[in-house]
Amino acid sequence: MIYSYAIEPELVATWGNKADYRYFCDKFGLGQPRMMVEFPKLKNWRRQVLQSAMGSGDQEMQKVTALIGILTERMISCTPKDEYDGTRSWLENAEEEHGNAPFQAILACSNPRGISFVIPPDSVGVPGDGRWFVSDQAPPDRTHTSLRNHLQGLLSNCSEIVFVDPHFGPENPRHRRPLQAFLCALLTNRRTPLTRIEVKTGTKATYDFFEKTCIREMPKIIPVGMEVVFSRLRQRENGEKLHNRYILTDIGGVNFGVGLDEGHESETEDISLMTRKQYDLRWEQYAGSRLAFDVADAPVPVRGRLQLPKLSHL
Known part of the structure; x- marks a missing residue:
């Protein structure tokens, strides 16, 4: 649902023409399945783009500057496994980083070593190319493995995550199994620290039962070193x-x-990526500073005891 792309600065500098600008301006960012990875650090990446675009006409430079804003407004943070080597080319650095934590693809000015995950300009948009044509919808089986696999890109690349399910019950294995799979997937190919992990649900059970069950059951499914905050929301009168x-x-x-x-193995789920408008609304309602609901009672922070790669038996 979310796929990571490393983009060569010199390539973006060539996108100031009308055709490329129109094509790429709506291919990345919130509401799109493609997200640029911050590689190298943003200030260095931006400087390289602008230096490469020097000499372009005013209109081309305006378009390149606008594309920089679109690509970097919301992107995947990256702390490279190996320090960026300024004596080597951007592409060589990106290829090495791909070996540490794979990108969906690398967009570059050329592919001198003929590597399969590098997409040069003449290969972008080739029909049937799964490196570029990625889906914003999925019909996975309702098993924890299938759900996790279809969301792996989103889970690997986010820094903050909020799970919202009004019917989540920590006492139910059918809720615990997918959550465990999601939490473990958060640690796969991770490039940046996790700063927030929350689960938000409703008030079906008593708070005493909810708190005690979270404290008893949740450490078994949360990886060691990870903390998850469980909280309950209450609908306001005449509210959302x-x-x-x-x-x-x-x-x-x-x-x-x-x-x-x-669910059962024979059941399927419909998962779809939110549009930007949907996302802005739901983030503010459930995760932002102005919630659309009342926080029913004290949140329950839980630290994990699950040793990876072994998964607990549920």
């Missing part, structure tokens, strides 16, 4: 209905047709 299920992150959000829980 607490009903839908979402995963909201700093790089985008997804809707679930049925729920975040696990």
Whole structure:
């Protein structure tokens, strides 16, 4: 649902013509399945783009500057496994980083070593190319493995994540199994620290039962070193209905047709990437500074005890 791309600065500098600008301006960012990775650090990447674009006409430079804004407004943070080597080319650095934590693809001015994950300009948009044509919707089976696999790109690349399911119950294995899979997936190919992990649900059970069950059961499914905050929301009188299920992150959000829980093997789910308008609304309602709901009682922070790669038996 979210796919990471490293983009060569010198390539972006060539996108100031009308055709390229129109094509790429709506291919990245919130509401799109493609997200640029911050590689190298933003200030260095931006400087390289602008230096490469020097000598372009005023209109071309305006378009390049606008594309920089679109690509970097919301992007995937990256702390490279190996320090960026300024004595080597950008592409050589990116290829090495791909070996540490794979990108969906690298967009570059050329592909001198003929590497399969590098897309040069004449290969962008070739029909049927799964490196570029990625889906914003999925119909996975309602098993924790299938749900996790379809969301791996979103989970690997976010820094903040909020799970919203009004019917989540820590006592239910069908809720715990997918959550465990999601939490473990957060650590796969991670390039940047996680700063926020929350689960938000409704008030079906008593608070005493909810708190005690979270404290008893949740450490078993949360990886060691990770803290997850569980909280309960209450619908306000004449307010927004607490009903839908979402995963909201700093790089985008997804809707679930049925729920975040696990179903039977014969069941399928409909997951879709939120548009920018949907995302802005739902993030503010459930994760922002002006919630659309009342926080029913004290949140329950839980630290994990699950040793990876071994998964607990549920």
